[in-house]
Amino acid sequence: MQIAPADFDPLFAALADHTRRDIVRRAISAEEGVLELANHYPMSFAAVQKHVAVLERAGLITKQRIGRRRVVRTNLEALLVARRLLDQYEELWRARIDRMNELIAESDGAIDTVETKGSKR
Amino acid sequence: MQIAPADFDPLFAALADHTRRDIVRRAISAEEGVLELANHYPMSFAAVQKHVAVLERAGLITKQRIGRRRVVRTNLEALLVARRLLDQYEELWRARIDRMNELIAESDGAIDTVETKGSKR
DNA sequence: CATTGATACAACCATATGGTTGTATCAACC
DNA sequence: GGTTGATACAACCATATGGTTGTATCAATG
Structure with a gap:
């Protein structure tokens, strides 16, 4: 399945932001959708959504549809x-x-x- | 002595660049000055010098004057x-x-x- | 002490990044 | 099937980043 082709640049870049690291941390144990995640931070929903997108491109998180939400989960492999x-x-x-x-x-x-x-x- | 106040942003940001990771790797075992390091990469000396500065600010490397050169060494702690x-x-x-x-x-x-x-x- | 080897730094440019607001998509649910 | 909750995406802005060339510093060394 090849989780990630070990592209370190986006991986470390994704980790180089406080908000994104916090999302990673939360997504380890919680099962929150993007909106729920966004409520934890003092920025717009769109900003958080972009952070989530960065993390997803880096392979650090995955999203799974559950009901209306897309639950964010951290990818241990990355x-x-x-x-x-x-x-x-x-x-x-x-x-x-x-x-x-x-x-x-x-x-x-x-x-x-x-x-x-x-x-x- | 407080090596680093655990400021993760610059730390991971510094690691998010291929050239800089390679400098870190080289500086683990070699004892090269900035100019010698620069010769390994297809960019100007100044560019490499800036990379070294980024790594130094992140606490990932230290420089020690030896003769005319400033030998770059990786900081394991970081x-x-x-x-x-x-x-x-x-x-x-x-x-x-x-x-x-x-x-x-x-x-x-x-x-x-x-x-x-x-x-x- | 003048020269020079090694490094630092300033100014500049193109592109990337992190934020904003607004609009579009799209599946759930009544 | 129309409304709505949840998400995605486009356009825009300010600042950061990675590269360039050129100049300044500064200690070794002849």
Whole structure:
């Protein structure tokens, strides 16, 4: 089914707005239509509707028709996609630290090679 | 020292650009100055410098003077701040699932209460 | 100390974004 | 089937963003 082709730009852009993050948060546990969502914020219904559209394009929420309303639900998958990228960065970071530790271990036999004076490249 | 007052807007906005994410990735393991970074991308030095400035304002990178260059380093803390928010969302999601399971368990004794007809407010 | 390598910043442009109001669609319900 | 509740969408505006070129700063280095 391919939830999202991992297009990070719209994903993070969608998360870069306080109102949209709050919609995501609400849509995790609540089952509100767009109008009900809009009542929580100090802006017009249309503005909120546009925010919802942005979130939907980013794959962060889905809408399901229920009666007259379109109930907004957060898509966990998209959140995980974003988190996974950050995890990868963290992993890279750890790897770098490990590499540095190895280097330090290697040069343990020749201690004051780097000591007290660092000629920079 | 208060690395970042958890201002998510600039944080996610900074991550919502392919070039900037790539700079973050590079700056995790490399130790490049702004000019060296710029050479990796098909845009002007000034454009890259602006991207670096955006990342710095978001707290995602720091610069350290080394010789003539300003070496760009990724700030793990900021990445973790972003990840933590996503983790919280995921946690909320799990909590909702748990709650739903509880409800299902509760109504196990009185099965067809909700069955075949849902009066929707 | 004058030069130069590396960076920062200002001014400008095109397009994107976040908000508004107004209108159109469209399924529920009487 | 006409009315209405809920949503979508168009047009518009102000500001932000991502790019450009050009100029200024500023510390290393000869």
